[in-house]
Amino acid sequence: MNIPYNIETHDNLISKTVRDNIWKHIQELQFHGGWDKEDPVQINYSLSSVKNPADWMLYKSIPRKMKMHRSPLSSDEPGLKIASMPIYLLWMQLNKQLGNKYELTGNPEGIYCPHNPPVPEDPNLSAGWRAYINLVYNLQATGGLGYAHRDTPLENNEDNTVTMLYVVNPTWYPSWGAEIKFYPNDDEGVTGDKQQFNTGIGQTRGYNIGWLDQGKVVSPVPGRLIIYDGRCLHSTLPANGPIEIPSVKIAFRARLK
Numbered sequence: 001m002n003i004p005y006n007i008e009t010h011d012n013l014i015s016k017t018v019r020d021n022i023w024k025h026i027q028e029l030q031f032h033g034g035w036d037k038e039d040p041v042q043i044n045y046s047l048s049s050v051k052n053p054a055d056w057m058l059y060k061s062i063p064r065k066m067k068m069h070r071s072p073l074s075s076d077e078p079g080l081k082i083a084s085m086p087i088y089l090l091w092m093q094l095n096k097q098l099g100n101k102y103e104l105t106g107n108p109e110g111i112y113c114p115h116n117p118p119v120p121e122d123p124n125l126s127a128g129w130r131a132y133i134n135l136v137y138n139l140q141a142t143g144g145l146g147y148a149h150r151d152t153p154l155e156n157n158e159d160n161t162v163t164m165l166y167v168v169n170p171t172w173y174p175s176w177g178a179e180i181k182f183y184p185n186d187d188e189g190v191t192g193d194k195q196q197f198n199t200g201i202g203q204t205r206g207y208n209i210g211w212l213d214q215g216k217v218v219s220p221v222p223g224r225l226i227i228y229d230g231r232c233l234h235s236t237l238p239a240n241g242p243i244e245i246p247s248v249k250i251a252f253r254a255r256l257k
Contacts, residue, residue, distance in 0.1 A: 152230030
């Protein structure tokens, strides 16, 4: 078994001042999520707003499946500049540190939110979220995470798409979890695990998934930039820290130029 795709980590590419400003900016953005059951509930809030945990996070009486809490930003780079100047400048700085070898044109993400993604400026680029923010909460708050999936389906046959995750939290501890797990390919099918989404929802594409101890685990170190090939099979662990503090990562769906 092996991981045939590239996974990188870069620490301290951005100054603490910029990181602190991004953290303050994110506190005022609108996040969207929801609970799935017979009575689906949509959640809209900002991190700085006063919240009733029984309403916005906790499930009390019946188990629910969570739709990940996210703040959608844009379908492309010009749209990101309009939607969030601080995060647009962060994207530009990160890309500059990496030799300006990426463009914000990768495989887009679908997000559960009240509005559709804006139409990109490039007519050859499909509408879809290529810049957004993920929140990962304590398991008690979210009702479960950890779907094994690929950001770029193998059938797309694209070898130049990447996901870039920038960890925004100013403080995070190893015991708080929220690591990203990268699974190896099991070409021989030894494990017998052929699911892409391991909960029975969404897509079950029949990919052979290998054991994690032959893969890789990446921690959400504050200020860390994580870059991985979009075809790399992965999942995210729930947080173990205080129930009200999420792990916050800005996601850029990019493509090598």
